Amino acid sequence: MVxxxxxxxxxxxxxxxxxxxxxxxTTETQILAFLKSQPGKAFSLNEIIDGVRGLGRLFHGELxxxxxxxxxxxxxxRRALENLVREGEVQSRVVDVSSGDSLYYIVAGPARS
Numbered sequence: 001m002v003x004x005x006x007x008x009x010x011x012x013x014x015x016x017x018x019x020x021x022x023x024x025x026t027t028e029t030q031i032l033a034f035l036k037s038q039p040g041k042a043f044s045l046n047e048i049i050d051g052v053r054g055l056g057r058l059f060h061g062e063l064x065x066x067x068x069x070x071x072x073x074x075x076x077x078r079r080a081l082e083n084l085v086r087e088g089e090v091q092s093r094v095v096d097v098s099s100g101d102s103l104y105y106i107v108a109g110p111a112r113s
Contacts, residue, residue, distance in 0.1 A: 035107035042104040
């Protein structure tokens with residue numbers, strides 16, 4: 001048994017327990033899951049934040065509405081979306097809507113010719 005710096009107690013695990021574990025969920029995976037659940041639809045940043053919240057997900061034990069790592073949620077989600085765009089998982093485009101130009105995001109799909 002080991003006491004960690006944050007006061008938690010941890011127990012070493014063996015390789016078989018490690019392999020039965022799962023990848024931790026990140027903001028990027030939550031965003032991607034939301035966008036993939038709505039194929040062919042594009043969403044604004046605010047709609048994506050609301051959509052991820054609507055999935056009933058928790059992030060590090062806190063609702064995503066709370067400030068995450070000291071960053072307001074919009075900035076946190078914007079950075080996650082920028083990562084997904086850079087990785088080619090998501091596409092972004094400025095669209096002229098009734099309220100003016102707005103940035104929208106859609107899950108990347110096969111290229112159209």
